[in-house]
Amino acid sequence: MISDTIAAVSTAVGEGGIAIIRVSGPESISEVAPLFRSRIPLTEAESHTVHYGHIVHPENGEIMEEVLVTVMRAPRSFTTEDVVEISTHGGVISVRRVMDILLQQQIRLAEPGEFTKRAFLGGRIDLSQAEAVIDLIRSKSDRAFSVALKQVNGSLSQRIGQLRQSLLETLAHIEVNIDYPEHDVELLTAEYIKDKSRDVMEGIERLLKTGTQGKILREGITTAIIGRPNVGKSSLLNALARENKAIVTDIPGTTRDVIEEFVTINNIPLKLLDTAGIRETMDVVEKIGVERSKAAVNEADLILFVLNNSEPLHEDELTLMEQIHGRQVLCIMNKMDLPPKLDKDILLKYFDESAIVPMSVLEEEGLDKLEEAISELFFGGKLESGDLTYVSNVRHIALLKKAHKSLQDAHEAAEQLIPIDMIQIDVRLAWEQLGEIVGDTAADSLLDQIFSQFCLGK
Ligand code: GDP
Ligand code: ZN
Numbered sequence: 001m002i003s004d005t006i007a008a009v010s011t012a013v014g015e016g017g018i019a020i021i022r023v024s025g026p027e028s029i030s031e032v033a034p035l036f037r038s039r040i041p042l043t044e045a046e047s048h049t050v051h052y053g054h055i056v057h058p059e060n061g062e063i064m065e066e067v068l069v070t071v072m073r074a075p076r077s078f079t080t081e082d083v084v085e086i087s088t089h090g091g092v093i094s095v096r097r098v099m100d101i102l103l104q105q106q107i108r109l110a111e112p113g114e115f116t117k118r119a120f121l122g123g124r125i126d127l128s129q130a131e132a133v134i135d136l137i138r139s140k141s142d143r144a145f146s147v148a149l150k151q152v153n154g155s156l157s158q159r160i161g162q163l164r165q166s167l168l169e170t171l172a173h174i175e176v177n178i179d180y181p182e183h184d185v186e187l188l189t190a191e192y193i194k195d196k197s198r199d200v201m202e203g204i205e206r207l208l209k210t211g212t213q214g215k216i217l218r219e220g221i222t223t224a225i226i227g228r229p230n231v232g233k234s235s236l237l238n239a240l241a242r243e244n245k246a247i248v249t250d251i252p253g254t255t256r257d258v259i260e261e262f263v264t265i266n267n268i269p270l271k272l273l274d275t276a277g278i279r280e281t282m283d284v285v286e287k288i289g290v291e292r293s294k295a296a297v298n299e300a301d302l303i304l305f306v307l308n309n310s311e312p313l314h315e316d317e318l319t320l321m322e323q324i325h326g327r328q329v330l331c332i333m334n335k336m337d338l339p340p341k342l343d344k345d346i347l348l349k350y351f352d353e354s355a356i357v358p359m360s361v362l363e364e365e366g367l368d369k370l371e372e373a374i375s376e377l378f379f380g381g382k383l384e385s386g387d388l389t390y391v392s393n394v395r396h397i398a399l400l401k402k403a404h405k406s407l408q409d410a411h412e413a414a415e416q417l418i419p420i421d422m423i424q425i426d427v428r429l430a431w432e433q434l435g436e437i438v439g440d441t442a443a444d445s446l447l448d449q450i451f452s453q454f455c456l457g458k
Contacts, residue, residue: 003081003118005031006110007102009095010085019095023084023107024115029071031105032084034058036069042084047073055086055098058105064097065089079115080122120439127439128156131393156207156396157438163203167431170196174424186420193414193423197407200430204404208397224273224296226324227306228316232334235361236306237261237274266375273300302377303329304370309358310338313346321350329355330373336360399437406430 005025023032033042038053045051048071055065070085077083088094103109113134120130170193177189225233241261261272273296297303303324307317331351333342337360347356357373359366410426 005107006114007099007107008110008115009099010115018087018089021086021088021095021098021102022110022115023086023102024077024079024081024110024118025107026074026081027106028082028084029073031107032069032086032102035101035105036067036086037063038069042069042071045071047071047076055088055101057101064101065094067098075122075124078124079118080124081118126154126157128160128393128396128437129154130439131395132156135393159203159207160434160437163200164431164434166196166200166203167427167434170427171424171431174420174427178421178424186417189420190414190417190423193420193427194411197411197414197427197430201404201407201411204400204407208400208404221268221270221301222273222299223270223302223304224300225304225306226297226320228308228314231306231308232361233274233306236304236332236334236359237272239361239364239367240265240270240272265371268375270302270374297324297327301328302374303327304332305329306332306334307342307347308335309333309340309342310335312341313343325350328377330370330377331356332370333358334361336365337363396437399433403430403433406433 003025005023005028007021007023010020010022025031029042029045035055035058036042036051036053037056038051040051042051051069051071053067053069054063055067056063065088068087070087072078072083072085074080074082086098088098099109116125116130116133119125120127125133173192173196174189177185225237227233240263261274263270263272305320305324307313329351331347333344333347333356336358344356354373357366357370359370361367406426406429410423410430413423413426414420
């Protein structure tokens with residue numbers, strides 16, 4: 001495949017003292033060369049060298065920018081192609097001037113993720129590593145960042161590789177014995193398939209077990225703050241956001257009627273949903289209280305159920321408690337600074353003592369207890385020592401489940417002594433499904449879909 005020359009700004013626009021424009025493609029050096037005036041012509045520059053000079057207008061030779069240009073020749077570059085990196089002054093105008101000139105040539109603007117896609121196509125990284133680059137770009141906490149980083153370095157790929165190797169051996173074994181119709185050989189082969197498929201299934205199960213945690217780390221624990229109007233939901237959300245550095249995210253907000261706020265509590269990213277809204281103006285919406293809460297409750301990993309300790313339990317609150325029974329709930333008795341009128345015994349019918357948190361958001365009492373309860377609920381405080389090979393991607397989880405199912409079919413077939421050439425199909429299927437995780441058997445449309453999730457310039 002011949003690829004054309006692509007360019008994009010690969011640093012955040014408007015930030016920092018310099019910006020880097022990355023140009024990639026087999027012709028990238030010869031295409032940038034006429035635009036760059038320096039001591040050594042760019043076409044003669046050695047790989048991995050940096051050159052001071054000026055970007056000049058190709059027609060009139062006018063100096064447009066003072067820049068540093070780095071040359072990385074194939075295959076020793078991120079994309080495995082020839083790459084030219086142009087460092088300009090950081091301002092938007094400076095970057096635009098250089099980009100304009102580049103794009104007037106045979107160079108086009110890269111699509112989001114196109115650099116990473118070329119790295120994948122060039123065999124530089126596998127698909128799960130490419131997806132981890134997406135996670136790196138988006139990761140919302142230090143922990144999520146280190147999980148993603150580990151995946152870039154290939155720890156998930158490595159595990160998948162081991163499982164696939166084991167299946168490949170099984171396939172080879174089947175291949176060898178398929179031509180021996182003797183009954184005892186057939187029996188032995190069936191036993192062998194049963195053992196191997198069970199092993200690999202267990203390996204998949206171990207990876208899947210980390211899947212939920214991985215999902216939480218990637219997207220944040222979806223946390224719904226629910227309760228009747230005026231109990232203090234918005235106050236609580238504001239207090240949590242104030243205390244815990246709100247995380248900046250570049251994922252566009254969804255268009256639902258709830259307010260989302262990202263916070264990290266003890267390194268755990270939470271996506272807080274105020275079922276009514278952060279701003280007081282949103283409190284009109286809040287009057288629909290219970291209905292709105294229902295929707296948020298359904299998608300929540302964690303529910304913060306807020307009650308007003310200075311009022312008796314309301315009928316709506318009983319309804320809510322019935323509805324959220326059996327879910328991960330922390331019940332917050334707010335407004336403890338006021339005279340108590342709430343009967344805690346009723347609450348104890350629905351919640352464990354440890355899940356009930358007395359608070360006064362107004363006087364900032366009990367916030368630490370709530371934060372503690374949250375971390376204990378999810379990680380038992382043990383996350384620090386945990387294994388960081390998380391499966392953090394919905395696509396990976398789905399494929400792992402498919403492969404598991406295929407192996408289960410193979411295992412059952414072997415048990416029922418179904419002819420081994422039939423069983424072979426299921427084993428091969430599992431091998432392919434695992435391969436899709438690392439991009440070994442991925443179709444083109446899938447690739448496009450994955451890489452389009454990237455930001456420009458990556
Ligand atoms: P929401 O309707 O559930 O979102 O409740 P708000 O957060 O808007 O709070 C309703 C009212 O209760 C506001 O006037 C808050 O200042 C007040 N409030 C919130 N928390 C407390 C608290 O712990 N103690 C007292 N006395 N008032 C509180
Ligand atoms: Zn509110």
